[in-house]
Amino acid sequence: MNEELNLIFDLAKESMSNAIAHLEKKLMNIRAGKANPNMLSSVTVEYYGVSTPLSQVANINTPDGRTIIIQPWEKSILPDVEKGVELANLGFNPMNNGETIIITVPTLTEERRAELARQAKSETEEAKIAVRNARKDANNEIKKSSEFSEDLKKKFRIRYSRNN
Numbered sequence: 001m002n003e004e005l006n007l008i009f010d011l012a013k014e015s016m017s018n019a020i021a022h023l024e025k026k027l028m029n030i031r032a033g034k035a036n037p038n039m040l041s042s043v044t045v046e047y048y049g050v051s052t053p054l055s056q057v058a059n060i061n062t063p064d065g066r067t068i069i070i071q072p073w074e075k076s077i078l079p080d081v082e083k084g085v086e087l088a089n090l091g092f093n094p095m096n097n098g099e100t101i102i103i104t105v106p107t108l109t110e111e112r113r114a115e116l117a118r119q120a121k122s123e124t125e126e127a128k129i130a131v132r133n134a135r136k137d138a139n140n141e142i143k144k145s146s147e148f149s150e151d152l153k154k155k156f157r158i159r160y161s162r163n164n
Contacts, residue, residue, distance in 0.1 A: 004147060012138035019130035026123040030116050035062040035105045040070070045084040047077060054084060070094075070101040 028038045043054040054060065058072040058081060072081050078096055085094045085103065091112075092103045108116070142148065 004145065005142070008138050008141045012134045015134035015137075016131045019127050019134065022130075023123055023127035027120060030120055030123075034065045035068045035103075037062060037068065039090065039105075040068065040085070040088070042090075043084050043088040045077060045080050047080065054081065057081070066105045066107075068092075068103040068105065070103070071099070072101075075099065 025041075028036075029042060037055075037060040040054050040060055044051045045054055045057050046052075047057050054070070057074070057077060058070050061069045061071070063069060070081055070085075072078055075098075078098070078101065082094045082096050082101055085092055085101065092105070095102045095104075
C-alpha cells in the first residue's frame with residue numbers, strides 16, 4: 001500500500017521536475033540583451049542532409065556582451081549555418097566574413113522588452129499548468145485506487161496538495 005503511494009508521488013514529482021526543467025530551457029532562450037551561446041540552442045543546420053543542432057557543428061563564443069561568434073568546424077557549411085540562424089527567427093542578422101559568422105545582439109527596444117515579458121509569462125503559465133496537471137493526476141490516482149481506505153485517501157490527497 002505504501003509502495004503504491006510512493007510510486008504515485010515519485011511519478012508526480014518527476015513530472016513536475018520535467019515541467020520546471022522545460023521552463024528553465026525556454027527561459028534560457030529568451031534574449032535579455034546580453035549575448036549568450038544558449039540563445040542559439042534552437043538553431044539547426046543542414047549538415048550532409050541531416051538537420052543537426054548548431055552546437056554539434058560549430059564552436060559558439062561570446063567575446064563580449066553584445067557579440068556572438070560562430071566558428072563552424074568545416075568552412076563549407078558557413079552558408080548553411082547563416083541560413084539556419086536566419087530561419088530560427090531569433091531577430092539576429094548574421095554576418096559571414098568567410099571564416100566565422102558574427103552576430104551582433106541588438107539592444108532591446110521597449111517594444112521588444114514587452115514582447116519578451118509576454119513570452120516569459122506565457123512560458124511560466126504553461127509550466128504552472130503542467131505542474132497542476134501532474135498534481136491533479138496524482139490526486140486522481142490516489143482517489144480511484146481501491147487499495148486505500150477513504151480516510152487514508154483523503155489524508156494523503158490533502159497532504160500532497162499542501163506540501164507540493
